[in-house]
Amino acid sequence: xxxxxxxSGPLEPxxxxxxxGDPSAGGYASFEGWVRDHNEGxxxxxxxxxxxxxxxxxxxxxxxxxxxxxxxxxxxxxVHRVGSLAIGDLAVWVGVSSAHRGEAFAACRxxxxxxxxxxxxxxxxxxxxxxxxxxxxxxxxxAAHDHxxxxxxxxxxxxxxxxxxxxHPEARAARQDYSRQVALPxxxxxxxxxxxxxxxxxxxxxxxxxxxxxxxxAAGVGRIGIVDGDVIEASNLHRxxxxxxxxxxxxxxxxAAERLHALNREVRLEVHEARATAGNIDGLVKNYDLVVECTxxxxxxxxxxxxxxxxxxxxxxxxxxxxxxxxxVYRPLPHWPCLRCLWPEAPRDGLVGNxxxxxxxxxxxxxxxxxxxxxxxxxxxxxxxxxAPALVTVDLLTLETRRLVxxxxxxxxxxxxxxxxxxxxxxxxxxxxxTLAEALESGxxxxxxxxxxxxxxxxxxxxxxxxxxxxxxxxGYLEFPTEGRYLLVCAxxxxxxSVTEQLRAQGLTEVYSLRGGLAAFRS
Amino acid sequence: xxASHRHGGQGMNRIEIQYFAVLRERAGVSRETVETAAATAxxxxxxxxxxxxxxxxxxxxxxAVNDEFTDWSRSLAAGDRVVFIPPVAGG
Numbered sequence: 001x002x003x004x005x006x007x008s009g010p011l012e013p014x015x016x017x018x019x020x021g022d023p024s025a026g027g028y029a030s031f032e033g034w035v036r037d038h039n040e041g042x043x044x045x046x047x048x049x050x051x052x053x054x055x056x057x058x059x060x061x062x063x064x065x066x067x068x069x070x071x072x073x074x075x076x077x078x079v080h081r082v083g084s085l086a087i088g089d090l091a092v093w094v095g096v097s098s099a100h101r102g103e104a105f106a107a108c109r110x111x112x113x114x115x116x117x118x119x120x121x122x123x124x125x126x127x128x129x130x131x132x133x134x135x136x137x138x139x140x141x142x143a144a145h146d147h148x149x150x151x152x153x154x155x156x157x158x159x160x161x162x163x164x165x166x167x168h169p170e171a172r173a174a175r176q177d178y179s180r181q182v183a184l185p186x187x188x189x190x191x192x193x194x195x196x197x198x199x200x201x202x203x204x205x206x207x208x209x210x211x212x213x214x215x216x217x218a219a220g221v222g223r224i225g226i227v228d229g230d231v232i233e234a235s236n237l238h239r240x241x242x243x244x245x246x247x248x249x250x251x252x253x254x255x256a257a258e259r260l261h262a263l264n265r266e267v268r269l270e271v272h273e274a275r276a277t278a279g280n281i282d283g284l285v286k287n288y289d290l291v292v293e294c295t296x297x298x299x300x301x302x303x304x305x306x307x308x309x310x311x312x313x314x315x316x317x318x319x320x321x322x323x324x325x326x327x328x329v330y331r332p333l334p335h336w337p338c339l340r341c342l343w344p345e346a347p348r349d350g351l352v353g354n355x356x357x358x359x360x361x362x363x364x365x366x367x368x369x370x371x372x373x374x375x376x377x378x379x380x381x382x383x384x385x386x387x388a389p390a391l392v393t394v395d396l397l398t399l400e401t402r403r404l405v406x407x408x409x410x411x412x413x414x415x416x417x418x419x420x421x422x423x424x425x426x427x428x429x430x431x432x433x434x435t436l437a438e439a440l441e442s443g444x445x446x447x448x449x450x451x452x453x454x455x456x457x458x459x460x461x462x463x464x465x466x467x468x469x470x471x472x473x474x475x476g477y478l479e480f481p482t483e484g485r486y487l488l489v490c491a492x493x494x495x496x497x498s499v500t501e502q503l504r505a506q507g508l509t510e511v512y513s514l515r516g517g518l519a520a521f522r523s
Numbered sequence: 524x525x526a527s528h529r530h531g532g533q534g535m536n537r538i539e540i541q542y543f544a545v546l547r548e549r550a551g552v553s554r555e556t557v558e559t560a561a562a563t564a565x566x567x568x569x570x571x572x573x574x575x576x577x578x579x580x581x582x583x584x585x586x587a588v589n590d591e592f593t594d595w596s597r598s599l600a601a602g603d604r605v606v607f608i609p610p611v612a613g614g
Contacts, residue, residue, distance in 0.1 A: 296614035319611035321544040
């Protein structure tokens, strides 16, 4: 039987159950959802279910596959009714067979919760008073979804699931009101339609990404992709107030989509719960009209640069350092400089500080992110005619901005992949370990490359005795040993990956970076 | 501002300098005015790097003179406004 299907006639649990039988299965757990006679204080007589079947089946199959993979059960399936149902009718059936009961119950619970949350199904309730109303099942309640099961979502990194994709027209109680921006003579209804037709990819949902996402969603940009592979940490909140204390440990891209969906349900939000990598960036960029680069590392900035140059897409870059920031717009025009034109030697992470190392006040990325959002709207609305390429610097202490005219560098290859250190196809650069103990047992020597103050502030324990601070390596005070097998460790795995790439390029073969850094052991 | 200054290195030029990011931290000021014999942007950076212990190689930075990015070989004239910019990654 299919893992997920719809039925327009009455459900037949007995028949479905048989299809789950297997000699290795020691039990079977099932959930049935029935039509009840009341909802939110009103008496319901009957109801109708409607679904976007093609999309719903794909998402439903994905959920069942996730449950099988997560809980290691034997078989699982789900069937949902569509059409007109009476009180007491079976609306949805979930069944799981498994060697042991614990996994069967857990997988069953997972499937029904995720189906109600993620699969685009609407029900129209008919009340005794003759009234009726569409209810967007659980999707409307996405923001209230408690996610007690959601921390370890096994999302396929490149895959987007679309929150808010399938809002039923009648389910929209109130429409977004863009009147204050439509009132601008340069925007108008035509401009608003341009925004609605546009798609924007936001790489990084942190200090810069939060205001970018909020303002683009609020402005009614039609489709927004959110790329972020990190989870929310307590140290993020001072500059990423889209998130709250209750979100700690949850995936940033997922929480951002929930909050943004609550802000504007007309925007289609696509979650890409992954870091930008050489492997996924081209595939991501090609599906959007414009890219906003909001990460905190050079590696990602240059990945995005190269991808937009290749794909001929405009992009808006920004970076912050303590009290100041830089904004740069890229446009795929013959005379326009790219990031590599400006910085021919792609800088190395760790050399000039990021927020973790250098410190930052929240309003600094907020200001720069808002500036990025404004540049995006400007581009989408076509308000940038005749603008010359420049790097704009902003100092939030002195409130000075400076527009530095930049030119295309005739020697620049623009997207020269050789300029980035290509990851070796043979050996992975990063290794993943569940615990520090596991990493220690790997036979690799662990090397802490964090700065001395970070190590004092957050000691890794006695187990990582080798300490080669990145600043000392970069400045040449210390040299990395040329022999041995090493696992480089930093706070989040960004700097260690950069150093690993560099060392591989220098010919060291058995050096790896701890994926996610020390933070990975804590989550 | 005289022609000899523009091509020279002969005399001392008064140059306005602005620092960003790590350079500002190292210098301890965001801007300063210096009297210098440096004839080019490169010479000026080397002079200041020695004074402030910048520790960043010039190849990693960009220089803008009078609000335009320029080559390090650009000669300096009295009254030029010079900005040294390191790449920034925070976000």
